[in-house]
Amino acid sequence: MTISRVAIIGLGLIGGSIGLAVREMLPGVATTGWDADAAVRRRAAERGLAGTICETAGDAVREAELVILCVPVGAMNAAAEAIAADLVPGTIVSDVGSSKRRVGEALAKTLPGAVVIPAHPVAGTENSGPDAGFPELFRHRWCIVTPDHTAPPAAVEALTQFWEGLGATVEIMDPAHHDLVLAVTSHIPHLIAYTIVGTASDLEDVTRGEVIKYSAGGFRDFTRIAASNPTMWRDVFLSNRDAVLEVLGRFTEDLSLLQRAIRDGDGETLFDLFERTRAIRRSIIEEGQDDARPDFGRTDH
Ligand SMILES: NC(=O)c1ccc[n+]([C@@H]2O[C@H](COP(=O)([O-])OP(=O)(O)OC[C@H]3O[C@@H](n4cnc5c(N)ncnc54)[C@H](O)[C@@H]3O)[C@@H](O)[C@H]2O)c1
Numbered sequence: 146m147t148i149s150r151v152a153i154i155g156l157g158l159i160g161g162s163i164g165l166a167v168r169e170m171l172p173g174v175a176t177t178g179w180d181a182d183a184a185v186r187r188r189a190a191e192r193g194l195a196g197t198i199c200e201t202a203g204d205a206v207r208e209a210e211l212v213i214l215c216v217p218v219g220a221m222n223a224a225a226e227a228i229a230a231d232l233v234p235g236t237i238v239s240d241v242g243s244s245k246r247r248v249g250e251a252l253a254k255t256l257p258g259a260v261v262i263p264a265h266p267v268a269g270t271e272n273s274g275p276d277a278g279f280p281e282l283f284r285h286r287w288c289i290v291t292p293d294h295t296a297p298p299a300a301v302e303a304l305t306q307f308w309e310g311l312g313a314t315v316e317i318m319d320p321a322h323h324d325l326v327l328a329v330t331s332h333i334p335h336l337i338a339y340t341i342v343g344t345a346s347d348l349e350d351v352t353r354g355e356v357i358k359y360s361a362g363g364f365r366d367f368t369r370i371a372a373s374n375p376t377m378w379r380d381v382f383l384s385n386r387d388a389v390l391e392v393l394g395r396f397t398e399d400l401s402l403l404q405r406a407i408r409d410g411d412g413e414t415l416f417d418l419f420e421r422t423r424a425i426r427r428s429i430i431e432e433g434q435d436d437a438r439p440d441f442g443r444t445d446h
């Protein structure tokens with residue numbers, strides 16, 4: 146089974162990047178696109194984010210073999226409802242949401258006639274909207290696919306081939322495990338960035354001008370992450386609540402231990418931790434994995 150017609154619902158950073166990547170890397174695949182926002186649809190047409198930009202969700206999905214929902218996780222159900230009446234039974238419906246368990250459950254419930262196979266390309270930027278997408282976004286990145294036991298293997302394979310065609314490497318994972326792993330590697334780091342940038346701007350004795358003027362590497366990196374799409378991230382934290390709270394509990398315990406060590410003048414505890422984390426970073430570099438890209442360091446392509 147090879148996919149030749151794909152509908153993209155939601156034409157922002159991820160949906161737009163899929164459309165552009167298909168045009169560049171899978172020229173035999175036709176794309177249709179729809180976004181709930183008319184201004185986004187107009188801009189998507191100007192940029193050619195899909196071969197045909199449709200005026201209704203139904204027009205976009207009616208002839209598709211694969212529909213990919215590229216909307217914030219809190220809008221997945223609304224997007225599913227918008228396509229439900231026009232979806233041909235047996236169509237593969239996937240998504241790109243940053244959390245997987247709740248999204249998968251919602252899609253399966255709203256679209257009982259579809260073959261629902263949730264997915265998450267672990268690739269993005271702090272930018273959003275129809276001008277943010279670019280075709281190379283998924284190249285040498287992971288795409289985690291989280292099918293349940295009802296998903297036909299041929300459909301999972303077709304979706305895998307589609308993502309591989311866009312340059313990604315696919316990993317199959319249980320949705321709850323995905324949510325725990327991504328809470329550690331993506332969601333909590335974003336929460337920390339939002340917090341530190343907010344704290345810095347709220348300090349009474351350090352002016353906002355000073356924060357901007359003296360922001361060195363570390364803080365600057367946090368401000369990039371903290372500039373990420375507020376709607377998307379609000380939805381991620383609400384949707385992946387359980388895993389985020391679990392990891393956050395561990396993180397705050399560890400932070401309290403450091404707070405105590407600083408108050409007590411306990412340099413040994415601080416030094417031991419910093420030495421351990423530096424060793425972790427160094428062993429990652431030695432293993433040649435100094436990047437989230439699955440085949441980083443390979444020279445044969
Ligand atoms: N930004 C990232 O770094 C990143 C990375 C991987 C996955 N994701 C996931 O991808 C999804 C999309 O994120 P994005 O960064 O492309 O966001 P975006 O804001 O750039 O685009 C989302 C688009 O969805 C549209 N939309 C909202 N509700 C809709 C609805 N009910 N029906 C149709 N269109 C609707 C919006 O108008 C917008 O154009 C999210 O679920 C996010 O968690 C994001």
Ligand SMILES: O=C(O)C(=O)C[C@]1(C(=O)O)C=C[C@@H](O)C=C1
Pocket residue numbers: 242243266267268269270271330331332370373
């Ligand atoms: O590189 C960035 O700016 C990102 O935030 C991308 C990032 C990540 O945390 O790695 C953000 C959310 C996604 O679901 C996947 C990727």
